[in-house]
Amino acid sequence: MATSMLLALLATIPLVPIISLWLVKVLTRAIGWSLESQGRDRRAAIVAKIEKDRNAVAEGHNLFPDVEDGWEKIESTGSAENGQPLRDSWSGIVGFFHPFCNAGGGGERVLWAAIAATQRRWPNAICAVYTGDHDIDRSVLVSTVKNRFNITLQEHSLVFIYLSRRRFVLASTYPSFTLLGQSLGSMFLAYEAFQLLVPDIFIDTMGYAFAVAFCKYLFPKIPTAAYVHYPTISTDMLESLDDTTGGKGMHSGAGTGLKGKGKKNYWRIFARLYGWVGRQIDVVVCNSTWTQGHIMQLWKPKMESSSFATIIYPPCPVEELQAKIKVTPESEKARDECVLYIAQFRPEKNHSLILRSFAKYYHNSRSKVKPKLVLIGSVRANTPDEKHIYKLRLEARELKINDATTFICDAPFLVILEHLQKCSIITNGMYSEHFGIGNVEGLAAGLIPVVHNSGGPKMDIVVPYEGEIIGYLAETDQEFAEAFEKVASLDAQKRYAMRLRGRASTERFTEAVFAKKWIEQMDKLVQMQSSR
Structure with missing residues (x-):
């Protein structure tokens, strides 16, 4: 009797996961029904x-008036279902x-x-x-x-x-x-x-x-x-744990030692759970x-x-930028040797890389008019963002570029528009940036991009248009500095032609x-x- 009961119990073991999942579904649906009620x-x-x-x-006016947005x-x-247009x-x-x-x-x-x-x-x-x-x-x-x-x-x-x-x-x-x-x-x-x-x-x-x-x-x-x-976890994140260059994001090299191995295993398990959820x-x-x-x-x-x-x-506000910002030989004369970075002030955006890169470019520049750097981004209230931008300001001072660097927080669109009109280069320093709207805004406004050689900027935005380049890719601060110099030293006609190509390439990003x-x-x- 005991043997038969034991065999019967053992026979049900493979069914435990199925029964458990069924119980979870029953419980969650009961909770859902209660919430609805x-x-x-x-x-x-x-x-x-x-x-x-x-x-x-x-009663006052048309619900959906035409607006210029x-x-x-x-x-x-x-x-x-009956084949008629969905109302x-x-x-x-x-x-x-x-x-x-x-x-x-x-x-x-x-x-x-x-x-x-x-x-x-x-x-x-x-x-x-x-x-x-x-x-x-x-x-x-x-x-x-x-x-x-x-x-x-x-x-x-x-x-x-x-x-x-x-x-x-x-x-x-x-x-x-x-x-x-x-x-x-x-x-x-x-x-x-x-x-x-x-x-x-x-x-x-x-x-x-x-x-x-x-x-x-x-x-x-x-x-x-x-x-x-942006996926909560990615294979790029897992690979960055073994990186020894320090150039693959915030977690570069964090996979060493006993703690690092634990982090690897934790991330791998989480990646499987994330996959099931998705x-x-x-x-x-x-x-x-x-x-x-x-x-x-x-x-x-x-x-x-x-x-x-x-x-x-x-x-992206491509249509509006194309309408409000002219890219002509005359407008070219009004542009400053200015590098613009539009991104939230968060550690992963790697503003520090751009500060270091610009410092190399600035101190080695032979131009009579020294270049400028403008950083525009949002800052979430009561978050570490506020402390982060304070550290960036200190870093700019340590790099001796504070007089040439401008930080603008939570700028309205009109302020962004003003800088898109007068700057020459749009940049992005984040490793594996998922997309980068700021880069598209720069292209639509006629700026030449110098962006990180990874993620969306590399795969979707700064790609050849009609067989010719529209910008430059870089990874290290030295490569960024050299790319800034390339743009600055371009022949005026070539630079203007690159601006026009970049603007034309943004039609696929319109609202x-x-x-x-x-x-x-x-x-x-x-x-x-x-x-x-």
Whole structure:
């Protein structure tokens, strides 16, 4: 009897993982059902408030007036099941998970451009942004987005869901096992989001894949999507642990010794977990070829699909820059020997490399007019960013270039526009930068790029146009300094021709192109939601 019972128990061991997974699904779906039930009244109140705002606007003027924001009219795409065009009357709630929506970087430009395109295509839909920025007001933020990014949002269709547990996704909360801590923390934050509002479609636009997979387990019928700016972990990060040159990012050479081996094993295990999580997402969009390559390698879709990890380049203000900044022989005379770097003031952007490079270029320059360096970027309040920029200012002083270097924080678009008009070189110092909107802005404005020989700048942006180069790639401070000198010493006619080629190459990065491709992916989600 005992033997037969033991054999029966042993026979069930292979079923333990299956049973465990089944129990997890049952439990999470029960939690999801509870969240939906508890949130019905709050959801109804939000919908009623939006409808009231819409009616008030409709009584005053046209809901969607034509605006000069660089966007073309978004045409209807997709079709209904009966073959007729999919109507614009879909009125569900699209939840955008973006805890730091007021950061002012390239990721936020994507968020607002995606919402603007969604609002135009589905004017009856509600766009809800889950954010931890409690100090923002809807009308103020809509105005800020217009001023900073020149993107027009329909305020009456927008709602902010304020989260109070954002600390769970801060790196400072997890001194050890930071990647895992932040990823699991995003699930706690997502749970709070769903307590406040369960959407009809859930989209992550910051890189919290764990939150999206969690949504799928809680609400299997809710279509999910992720716009991936940068994989949480990549093979480049793993390889950097063994790097001895110090040129492969913040973790170069960190794989040595007992602690380093532990870090390697931890990252490898996390990479597998990250891959499993990514495979739970319905629609995956990547911002660049570099990102797509890593996502394809890590997430490995369940089924081969040409649409998996579709590349949609971030929307760049190409049309506006081309309209407002002239690239002519006359404008060429007005440009200074100035190097411009547009990037958030964060350690990974490697401003220090650009400072060292510029110092070499500056001190060795034989020009009568000494070159200048302008660094423009956002600084997140109450974060290490504030201390970081202080250190950069000290470094500029130590390198004896402080008189030639200008730091500009949280600049409005008009200020950026002014410097794009008068500078000559656009640069980027980050190793494996996922894309680099600032580089595209520079090209569109006629600047010549000198960028890091890796990531998006190398694979997507500073690539030959019509068989000729449009800029230079570099890795070390010496290579950057030499490239700056190359641009400065170019024959005037050749330099002007390079500016024109660079500007022409930016047509694939326009806001209109982004809007069209974004709507194609959103259409899949709307059809999924409608069919369910």
